[in-house]
Amino acid sequence: MKDQTRRIPASRQREKPGQKTKWIGTDMKRVEDPRLLTGQGRYADDVSVPGMLHAATLSSPHAHARIISIDVSKARALPGVVAVMTGEAVARLTGPLPCFSNPPVEQRCVAIDRVRHVGEPVAIIAAESRYIAEDAARLIEVEYEPLPAMNDPRKAMHAIGEGVLHPARGDTNVAMHRNFSFGDVAGDFARATRVVKRSLRWARSGAQPLETCGAVSEYDSATGKFTIHVNSSMYNYVGWLLAVTLGVPVHKLNIIPTIAGGSFGSKLFIHKVPVISAVLARETGRPVKYLEDRSDNILACDHHGSDRFYDCELALDHNDKMISMRCKVIDDYGAYFQFDIGHHGNALSQITGPYQIGSVEADITAVMTNKCQQGAYRGFGSEVSNYVMERMVDAACSEFGLDPVEFRRKNFIKPEQFPYFIPTGNLYDSGNYPAVLDKALQMLDYDGWRNKQKEARKEGRYIGIGLATCQERSVFSATEFWMLNHEAGFALTSSPEGVKVKIDPTGNAVITLQAPFWGNSPETMATMILAEHLTMDPANISVTYADTDSGIAGTGPGGSRFTVMVAGAIVSASQVIRKKLFLLAAHLLDADPSEMELFDGKVRVKGRQGAEKSIADLAMMAHFFRLSFPDTPEFDTGLDASCTYDHPLTTMPSEDRKDLGIFYPIMGHMCHMPVVEIDVETGKVKFLDYVAVHDCGTIVNPMTLAGHVRGGTAQGIGSAIYEEYKYADDGQLLNANFADYILPSVNEVPPNVRVGHVVTPSPFTEYGIKGGGEGGRMGAPPAIASAIEDALKPFGVKADFLPLTPAKLRGLIRQATANQ
Amino acid sequence: MRTQKVELTINGTTYSGHVEPRMLLSDFIRQVARLTGTHVGCEHGVCGACTVQIDGKTARSCLTFAVQAEGHDIRTVEALGKQGALHPIQEAFWEKHGLQCGYCTPGMLMRAEEFLASNPTPSREDIIEAISGNLCRCTGYQTIVDAIEHAATLLKSQTAEA
Numbered sequence: 001m002k003d004q005t006r007r008i009p010a011s012r013q014r015e016k017p018g019q020k021t022k023w024i025g026t027d028m029k030r031v032e033d034p035r036l037l038t039g040q041g042r043y044a045d046d047v048s049v050p051g052m053l054h055a056a057t058l059s060s061p062h063a064h065a066r067i068i069s070i071d072v073s074k075a076r077a078l079p080g081v082v083a084v085m086t087g088e089a090v091a092r093l094t095g096p097l098p099c100f101s102n103p104p105v106e107q108r109c110v111a112i113d114r115v116r117h118v119g120e121p122v123a124i125i126a127a128e129s130r131y132i133a134e135d136a137a138r139l140i141e142v143e144y145e146p147l148p149a150m151n152d153p154r155k156a157m158h159a160i161g162e163g164v165l166h167p168a169r170g171d172t173n174v175a176m177h178r179n180f181s182f183g184d185v186a187g188d189f190a191r192a193t194r195v196v197k198r199s200l201r202w203a204r205s206g207a208q209p210l211e212t213c214g215a216v217s218e219y220d221s222a223t224g225k226f227t228i229h230v231n232s233s234m235y236n237y238v239g240w241l242l243a244v245t246l247g248v249p250v251h252k253l254n255i256i257p258t259i260a261g262g263s264f265g266s267k268l269f270i271h272k273v274p275v276i277s278a279v280l281a282r283e284t285g286r287p288v289k290y291l292e293d294r295s296d297n298i299l300a301c302d303h304h305g306s307d308r309f310y311d312c313e314l315a316l317d318h319n320d321k322m323i324s325m326r327c328k329v330i331d332d333y334g335a336y337f338q339f340d341i342g343h344h345g346n347a348l349s350q351i352t353g354p355y356q357i358g359s360v361e362a363d364i365t366a367v368m369t370n371k372c373q374q375g376a377y378r379g380f381g382s383e384v385s386n387y388v389m390e391r392m393v394d395a396a397c398s399e400f401g402l403d404p405v406e407f408r409r410k411n412f413i414k415p416e417q418f419p420y421f422i423p424t425g426n427l428y429d430s431g432n433y434p435a436v437l438d439k440a441l442q443m444l445d446y447d448g449w450r451n452k453q454k455e456a457r458k459e460g461r462y463i464g465i466g467l468a469t470c471q472e473r474s475v476f477s478a479t480e481f482w483m484l485n486h487e488a489g490f491a492l493t494s495s496p497e498g499v500k501v502k503i504d505p506t507g508n509a510v511i512t513l514q515a516p517f518w519g520n521s522p523e524t525m526a527t528m529i530l531a532e533h534l535t536m537d538p539a540n541i542s543v544t545y546a547d548t549d550s551g552i553a554g555t556g557p558g559g560s561r562f563t564v565m566v567a568g569a570i571v572s573a574s575q576v577i578r579k580k581l582f583l584l585a586a587h588l589l590d591a592d593p594s595e596m597e598l599f600d601g602k603v604r605v606k607g608r609q610g611a612e613k614s615i616a617d618l619a620m621m622a623h624f625f626r627l628s629f630p631d632t633p634e635f636d637t638g639l640d641a642s643c644t645y646d647h648p649l650t651t652m653p654s655e656d657r658k659d660l661g662i663f664y665p666i667m668g669h670m671c672h673m674p675v676v677e678i679d680v681e682t683g684k685v686k687f688l689d690y691v692a693v694h695d696c697g698t699i700v701n702p703m704t705l706a707g708h709v710r711g712g713t714a715q716g717i718g719s720a721i722y723e724e725y726k727y728a729d730d731g732q733l734l735n736a737n738f739a740d741y742i743l744p745s746v747n748e749v750p751p752n753v754r755v756g757h758v759v760t761p762s763p764f765t766e767y768g769i770k771g772g773g774e775g776g777r778m779g780a781p782p783a784i785a786s787a788i789e790d791a792l793k794p795f796g797v798k799a800d801f802l803p804l805t806p807a808k809l810r811g812l813i814r815q816a817t818a819n820q
Numbered sequence: 821m822r823t824q825k826v827e828l829t830i831n832g833t834t835y836s837g838h839v840e841p842r843m844l845l846s847d848f849i850r851q852v853a854r855l856t857g858t859h860v861g862c863e864h865g866v867c868g869a870c871t872v873q874i875d876g877k878t879a880r881s882c883l884t885f886a887v888q889a890e891g892h893d894i895r896t897v898e899a900l901g902k903q904g905a906l907h908p909i910q911e912a913f914w915e916k917h918g919l920q921c922g923y924c925t926p927g928m929l930m931r932a933e934e935f936l937a938s939n940p941t942p943s944r945e946d947i948i949e950a951i952s953g954n955l956c957r958c959t960g961y962q963t964i965v966d967a968i969e970h971a972a973t974l975l976k977s978q979t980a981e982a
Binding site for chain 2: 517521
């Protein structure tokens with residue numbers, strides 16, 4: 001749909017794609033690795049401060065209950081215990097935790113009066129050791145009055161009275177209900193030739209990084225200032241909200257980042273953990289470390305993934321073109337609502353997938369239940385809409401006897417149609433979907449596998465070939481934080497990324513980023529881009545992370561934005577430095593700045609042999625020899641730049657939200673094709689082959705991108721086959737440990753995920769880079785569902801819910817066999 | 821709680837501390853010896869991040885009491901290479917992108933070292949079997965298998981040179 005009424009802002013791209021590059025596009029080994037390989041990473045738990053106490057929490061054993069009384073006297077009397085605080089005591093020193101919904105849902109770092117999920121902190125302890133703190137937790141006596149536990153959102157949404165989690169918001173557990181309709185949905189369904197319907201289920205899983213969330217806090221009563229070391233991201237964006245929670249002015253909180261041992265979204269913005277450690281530090285006057293244990297992280301990390309029930313309809317016209325889709329979705333948000341229905345903003349950014357679908361309706365009901373609240377997990381809700389779109393495509397193919405490859409190809413947005421507005425108002429910047437599909441088919445030897453499948457079936461083996469062609473939206477705009485609300489609330493529009501680049505007197509560079517490493521490769525990426533732009537040796541560049549005292553505007557990784565945004569900021573900073581280098585060199589070489597060029601770490605006069613100065617020489621002059629230059633401000637001492645890059649392509653939503661504006665436009669694409677074999681006796685799914693072709697525009701580092709694709713695919717395999725937080729009817733989480741919550745081990749993943757790339761550069765970002773950090777998990781689940789359904793076609797099994805665990809598959813096969 | 825003197829030999833150095841008998845080996849290594857390369861992931865022996873070697877055999881330091889390790893030879897990731905002089909297994913992990921967040925890495929390295937000592941020319945299937953008790957949430961394992969395979973080659977050429 002090329003809609004002329006919708007405005008596309010002019011491109012701000014400065015560095016064009018396709019230029020000859022020395023570093024961008026190479027498999028440069030990661031600069032982060034040597035310290036990680038030698039065990040010198042300095043994660044949150046590695047921070048140690050003299051006099052530091054250790055915290056533990058007493059967690060609620062009930063899913064939903066009133067707290068009648070708490071007796072902490074025995075805990076307090078235990079030698080080595082320095083402080084025990086209940087929710088009431090904590091509330092005297094802190095306000096509610098940050099919440100991005102409007103109106104907010106009040107969450108406290110320690111519950112007051114009422115607990116709303118198993119694992120919610122009820123009291124906190126600071127002691128001389130973690131052992132003593134945990135002993136003390138066991139000595140606290142709490143009397144609860146159980147309330148009805150809400151486990152199923154389809155029931156919880158109708159509950160009133162005692163079963164309502166947040167009575168202050170009204171006598172309902174429906175946190176939000178909204179219907180979004182774009183284009184002529186009714187008209188399109190009326191003119192449809194065929195309609196396919198499905199009920200689909202996406203169960204709750206979560207990131208579960210191997211490192212939990214942790215913080216070390218200090219409170220200086222002399223200055224009234226908190227210092228918090230924490231493995232959170234986004235602290236230079238919204239970290240100031242923790243100061244609000246802690247009741248101090250924002251400049252009285254300094255957040256010092258530590259690197260994170262994995263996040264996958266779940267450390268996007270950690271609030272509860274740093275506030276618990278900070279309030280104990282204030283209470284005790286000593287530094288306090290609080291590190292979640294695994295149980296805390298599984299039960300109460302505030303970052304469970306999406307948990308949705310869909311009823312979908314897809315309309316086709318007489319030419320087998322998809323013309324409209326409508327879906328009703330109930331999303332189980334758990335006990336709190338920190339990011340509102342932002343997950344559905346993600347979904348709406350690419351809800352029609354790579355297809356030309358002219359209208360779409362999404363009816364969204366967000367429900368509160370007695371579970372850990374939702375947060376961020378690789379895909380942020382858009383991985384679910386990928387699954388839904390692709391399941392509907394497969395459903396249409398199977399119901400109407402269409403070929404899944406050709407049906408997709410026919411419905412793809414064509415390469416010449418970009419930039420392309422989808423009905424919701426989001427823009428896809430660029431793409432070449434047929435090229436990605438063709439490459440995947442060829443890499444897999446699709447026809448060859450179809451033959452092998454036929455042969456195998458004669459031998460009683462069940463091989464399935466999966467196919468998913470879907471989107472990876474990247475680079476979110478802040479408008480999606482509020483535009484789905486009934487009332488916008490704090491309608492921010494900035495999601496910047498800043499860098500500082502300093503060239504020291506010897507010509508080496510330090511890049512300061514505003515958010516830390518969390519398993520991605522920000523240091524390598526920033527090094528490569530600066531080395532490219534300033535023709536420097538990467539060995540002469542180092543990368544550090546700003547705390548909030550020294551930090552500038554920056555949002556951090558998330559929504560596959562970081563490489564695009566950091567690249568933009570580095571290009572800006574590098575331009576400033578380049579200009580200064582040219583100015584200095586021109587003066588020293590008696591030339592005009594316009595005649596200068598950078599080459600191999602030197603500035604030289606174009607076409608004049610030998611007229612050159614190294615960056616190191618110029619840096620020394622810039623830092624220490626002011627009097628060698630004219631007395632004008634542009635020659636003032638120093639060689640550095642702080643630059644902020646704003647979102648490259650975003651517009652406001654319309655008032656009526658019939659047009660959400662451009663909010664997630666840097667559009668990646670992928671085709672995943674797994675080949676599985678299912679043991680019908682056990683339900684075990686084995687991977688025989690796996691091809692993943694991605695298009696993330698210009699690739700900065702193919703090696704690390706492939707790492708993201710494979711790692712994301714492994715997590716997608718987890719979500720598709722193994723992982724689910726299983727809450728019982730009474731709200732107990734039955735698998736709150738790694739023995740029962742199954743993360744894929746090396747045995748559960750394909751031995752070789754063959755990664756391919758198609759490069760369709762973005763016309764809007766520097767060098768044409770697109771995000772690529774989440775795609776694996778966004779493509780694997782629908783592809784695996786499709787492969788499983790294909791393998792079990794003889795049984796007529798439908799892959800309409802995930803995860804399809806071996807036990808569940810075995811159940812479906814048994815049921816199908818009984819029916820036959 | 822009663823404390824007692826515990827003396828442990830870690831990477832050839834003796835560390836002593838007055839600790840509770842219930843102190844875990846992982847905590848002794850991290851808090852008393854201040855060797856923070858050993859990471860704790862799940863605290864119940866499933867993930868393998870805390871893997872160390874005791875008398876040359878890998879063990880879960882989160883399931884071992886520090887007192888139990890007295891008189892034994894403990895090796896942690898700090899016993900491998902150093903900055904600028906990485907151990908061949910560390911080199912191989914670097915070369916093959918066998919790590920992302922680095923949290924499982926020390927455990928993987930200790931397991932890989934033990935495994936390659938017993939099986940210097942492993943097949944990929946052998947390697948998969950060998951690391952099946954160590955979880956990684958980042959890589960999807962493929963490049964870890966690549967790295968261990970590459971490490972075997974590096975170690976072999978090192979032995980040949982010696």
